[in-house]
Amino acid sequence: MTSWIFLRGLTRESRHWGDFVDVFERTVPDARVVTIDLPGNGPLHRLTSPADVRAMAEFCRQAAAGEGLAPPHNLLAMSLGAMVAVAWAQAHPDEVARCVLINTSVGRFSPFYRRLRPRNYLPLLKLALCDGSGRAWEEQILAMTSRLHVGSPDVLDAWVAIRESRPVTRGNALRQLWAAARYRPAAERPDAEMLILASRNDGLVHVDCSRTLALRWGGEFRVHPRAGHDIPLDDGAWVAAQVRDWVGSPDHADRA
Numbered sequence: 001m002t003s004w005i006f007l008r009g010l011t012r013e014s015r016h017w018g019d020f021v022d023v024f025e026r027t028v029p030d031a032r033v034v035t036i037d038l039p040g041n042g043p044l045h046r047l048t049s050p051a052d053v054r055a056m057a058e059f060c061r062q063a064a065a066g067e068g069l070a071p072p073h074n075l076l077a078m079s080l081g082a083m084v085a086v087a088w089a090q091a092h093p094d095e096v097a098r099c100v101l102i103n104t105s106v107g108r109f110s111p112f113y114r115r116l117r118p119r120n121y122l123p124l125l126k127l128a129l130c131d132g133s134g135r136a137w138e139e140q141i142l143a144m145t146s147r148l149h150v151g152s153p154d155v156l157d158a159w160v161a162i163r164e165s166r167p168v169t170r171g172n173a174l175r176q177l178w179a180a181a182r183y184r185p186a187a188e189r190p191d192a193e194m195l196i197l198a199s200r201n202d203g204l205v206h207v208d209c210s211r212t213l214a215l216r217w218g219g220e221f222r223v224h225p226r227a228g229h230d231i232p233l234d235d236g237a238w239v240a241a242q243v244r245d246w247v248g249s250p251d252h253a254d255r256a
Contacts, residue, residue: 001032009079011168013042020236027240040172049172053183057087071095078102080180089190096192105209107184114206134163147201147228194219195246204229
């Protein structure tokens with residue numbers, strides 16, 4: 001079996017992958033998925049989130065060791081989680097074989113107004129600073145991150161239940177947002193093989209952030225024509241198929 005470590009993004013946890021873990025394991029041959037949560041999210045919601053992406057990466061590598069996972073690792077990560085994957089791969093190049101980066105951005109290569117589209121500034125500020133119902137919060141997050149499941153009662157109900165059982169504090173949400181906003185990786189390309197996935201309809205992060213990253217670092221780049229920011233939610237089968245085809249190609253099939 002080949003282990004894959006999945007990392008989610010801002011204020012999200014392992015349960016937000018939904019059925020994508022099962023889809024991935026059915027689609028990618030011999031895949032075994034291990035989900036790791038960032039501190040401050042999921043079962044770790046009582047911890048203080050680091051305000052630095054590199055500190056998050058160090059936490060995740062310790063968590064992987066605690067799970068008994070031996071490097072080199074295969075990482076699939078989205079948004080803030082993908083920044084963590086990049087930081088991990090740059091700091092410990094011998095520990096990461098592959099990175100699949102989904103709808104992410106880095107400050108070194110993309111301006112702030114593309115890393116977070118201006119239409120989201122006010123809604124995110126209201127979410128971070130104002131009290132409101134958990135349902136209103138999750139409804140806004142779903143509207144910002146999905147295109148194919150906006151208004152879906154099943155998804156919304158599941159996300160509200162997640163929030164009620166493991167709420168992310170306002171302080172942790174702000175620290176995670178601050179960490180993402182100021183992350184600047186080293187200019188040098190990580191040694192890990194990279195597949196960069198993005199969506200043309202991402203309403204949160206401009207697709208050019210992923211395109212620029214692929215151009216600068218030479219990773220393979222593929223675009224979904226309809227999905228929103230959360231491609232694993234909107235079309236998990238597409239993501240899994242891209243990974244299957246990528247790892248099965250002659251240039252990548254021999255990677256650990």
